[in-house]
Amino acid sequence: MRKNVIITGASRGIGKSIALRFSKENFNVFIFGRDENELKKVKSEIEKNNAYCEYFIGDVADLTFVKNSIEQILTKEEKIDVLINNAGIAIFKKFIDTSLEDFKNQINANVIGVFNFTKAVIENMIENKNGTVINIVSQAGKNGFDFGTTYSATKHAVMGFSKSLMLEVRKFDIRIITVCPGSTDTEMIKNSPIHKNNKQFLSPKDVAEITYSIVNLPQNALVSDIEIRPNNP
Template sequence: MNLAQSISLVTGAGRGIGRAIALAMAKEGATVLLTARTVPELEAVRREIETGGGKAVAMPADVTSDDQLHALFDAIEKRFKRLDLLVNNAGIGRFAPFTSLSVADLDSMWKLNVRAVFLCSQRAVRLMEVQKGGAIINISSLAGKNSFAGGSGYSATKWALMGFSKTLMLEVREHNIRVITVCPGSVDTTFSTLQKDSLRSEKILHPADVAETVLAAIRLPDRAMVSEIDIRPTNPK
């Protein structure tokens, strides 16, 4: 896919991996639609993209709210008439021993990590089927393949996302829609206190590394699809 002139939506675009992906796609010539709940962060990313000569539109929304999610996609359809690329990046992690994890934390992770991805993808596919092509990038995690103590709820949502992504890929490829699942290992972000170790920050992945991985998969000819990518630190010790 050639990102130049594309309309690309990134969820969770205000910080971390989402921000890095948005910046990278803007440099490739995409019009990047930025969505997240925190308006000041979105506006900061939008300004950064525009200062660099790129194109971006801040479209604040809480994708765990059905009303806000559908309003977001209604606005995209009305204004742009198409959507070439969806990056389902927004996610949340709550880490605690199984016996201590609250139902509220489990529900919040499920709503954002799984349900919102399902609904965003559903709306995106409707547009992509009409235009006979597109791509959906789901940012998962190695926690969707490798279990770890303290991650029962988070891993459950990421294993669910892996299963959903594989099934979605099989269903929509006949419409020339690619579904690419990216599974990062430890990334130097504010996502989890488990990763806040200054001594490791230069050895674990950076958001830009994940963004470059996404771009590499997207740049392939439309006839080729990398359906799943694991990316991990070379030597995190």
């Protein structure tokens, strides 16, 4: 029986690589994003691996969209096995140049989106006494850095959310896991002031491989947090 994985922010970068990695295994893959053209391309690549894929276009901060989408999936599938909250944005600016709107936009994508998707699947996981939620955070969830004050604040919020929820739901055999990559070669980093030499960065495939390996751990084993760094920065 195939398992079901939901991945947000799957149109490119880390999310796309995770979706493709899971499609090579025994998973139906449900991908979320805002760029329909890119989602179609990812779906096509997934189907080349003989995996079922369905894509959903919308805003992760829109709870109605999220709930309706998850309900649509659960009309066809018995349960959600894995949720990977990857969607997010980063606005790298000096704090003095950062607007409240910049901060709110990051909160919506990086924090509210995680809340909405987790809220939408957690009851199903509790009912089935099984499930894994992986939140792709960042080293910014543990450390501050220049130009990243508000971005780092949102990632710290996700770390606190994840640690607390893990304690609440582990008794139902549900794993809440944070994955914290260092600088990864994505468009987000390329467009940032911290981008220097992408040869020193992780690749999205590195993060995807480690994310898949975590899901493959025995269900009674919980690795609550993973830090990933380039081996030779």
